[in-house]
Amino acid sequence: MKLVTSAALSAILVCTSASVFAETPDFSKTAAAQSSYDFSKNQPAKGNNVQPNSAQHDFSKTAAASREYDFLNNQAALFPKSIEPFAAYVI
Template sequence: MKLLASTTLALASLLLTTQAFAERPDFSKTAAARADYLFANNPSAQLDQVQRSSSRHDFSKTTAANSEYRFADNPPADETELEPRTTQHDFSRTEAARKQS
């Protein structure tokens, strides 16, 4: 039984070490490693291209651009009181500060 266990262990370690010392692929020899390779020409990249929209909006096509549009008919906006915003954060109220004390 000991002979079988030691033989199995020796074979397993031999297989694992040969895989560990196997030659790793050298990606510097691939076509994509060349400096003039264009990744944009890959077929998968061409499928995912999103059309760029203009950064300017054409307000002449909106309803309000119509000369007959009456701004006075717009419903009034809800007036809500907003808390005044501060530029500094009070770190003494954080969870980490509570755990320290």
């Protein structure tokens, strides 16, 4: 039992001491922290293939975009007969 306790305490000591002694980087000493640094001279990132998001959907690729699609065959939406706005809050 003493061996298990000793091993557990040693593991806790190693894990906590590593984070205590870890150096935090001081960015105030970098070149970019100087007031004279010109960010416009930075080189753009290479290989950045991230496509911009678009909020527009291309409806030309849907089934409804074809000439053969018949809108009269669409099923009507089902609406509730009564709406109880505070029904979720009743306990």
